[in-house]
Amino acid sequence: MTGIHKRHWPGDKDRPALALHCMMGSAGYWGPIARRLEGRVDLTGFDMPGHGRSGPWMEGTEGPDFHTAVTRIAASFIDRPLDLIGHSLGATVALRIAIAAPEAVRSLTLIEPVLFAAAPNAEQDARGRIITGHLAQGHIEDAARAFIDLWGAQPFDDLPPPACRMMTDQIRLVAATDDTLTHDRANILRDGGLEAIDAPVLIIAGERSPAVIHAIAEALAARLADVGRASVPGAGHMLPLTHPDETAGLIAVNLDRA
Template sequence: MTSTTLLLSEPYGPVTCQRAGQGRPLVLIHGVGMQSAAWGPQIEAFAQTHEIIALNMPGHGGSAPLPEGAELPDYVAWLHAVLQALNLGPVSLAGHSMGALIAGGYAVCHPQNVARVALLNGVFQRSDEARRAVEARAAEIRAGSFDLETPLARWFGGSPADQAARAQVAEWLSGVNLAGYAAAYTAFARGDCTYADGFAGIRCPLLALTGDGDPNSTPAMAQAMADSAPQGMAVVIEGHRHMVNLTAPAEVNAALQDWLNTEGATS
């Protein structure tokens, strides 16, 4: 695996990523507070057959932050600039959590550049109550409150696999750039409906995957995303929560392999 820095023009600046393997391109986008290494089990599995590009989101992992006040469309525009610079042609695009919001928005806005899209632990048309709660957390983060334990308790159970992943995720969260974290979380809080009406226009194979114990990226949301897209499919991993790609890598990788094997009109 090779660490690479792309030097984009303003307003984006440097973008860091991990690259591995050869073959058809598979682009991975992590969630808020994480970094490209959060895709470790997927990079190891799919670098055998694909060229993997695991991006660090703006303000994370050494990538430059977006300007103050950035919203989800600004992150989608950032991804477009990255993919244009990489000049890969249509890609298989997978995102986790905030990365899923970016990936879904990108598939809506730039369908010609997406062969298939996978949305792991994504959010979709939150209830008013859920939106108020996540926007309140975003406001606290912008005010400088950094609560490590609350997200960890929400994301992980008590199994040995969960606890091992929790320790690694805690390390990543502890080292996050707070300004980048706050900006991305704010866009995450406000972005669950931004592109929802456009999912009907996503003609490529779409995988919506989550854990049955994820209270915020719920199975109902995954099913709603899948139902909204012509080639949508929902997968729910039982006994797992928000960081399902780390706590249930074998099951997630099997679902991703099926998705990668699904041919669509833009593949």
């Protein structure tokens, strides 16, 4: 792993915030959200390893797994209580941080958290097997297509060729997070962990997202002390990109709650 690219949208210096992007995304998509928040928070983001302008992810035999590495990078940006915002994989990282250090979180906004272990689902398990099967057979582009056609903002074959190549390069990172997201390798769901979060939490889902997302939101909300839920009409998994007005508005609601 080489350099991590940081992004910053200036705002209220007394209200730091950290935003964590999804798999195959980059921190750049928080820009429209930051503009709509109009400086109410001083927002920082970073491109995860292998994403955006950051260096590639180089897994070592004795180093941390990808999810742990991203969590450690995110934690390095925190030096005082802040508003933590995460989307998809980024939401699971945000949740992991909030459980490990609840005193560091002023508010927690989870957009489409993909912690599949919270709501085991046979359909989702089958999707995972399709991707790992393609990878095992060396059909890397087919694996990327299967992933993006479900979770992306548009079908894989409608994307520009450079984007397809980039996502094909990144698809192995999806498999690399399976132990954490599907089997809870990081023990995010441990007894008392979610219950220890005393910051206001908002879980946001797209109305048209796969059913497993809504089941995850329900399972997490049942264990959180101060939680709200929201569904964005007409939106799918990539709602920060497709519905920035609604996403920013809901983030603002949770900021006000803190």
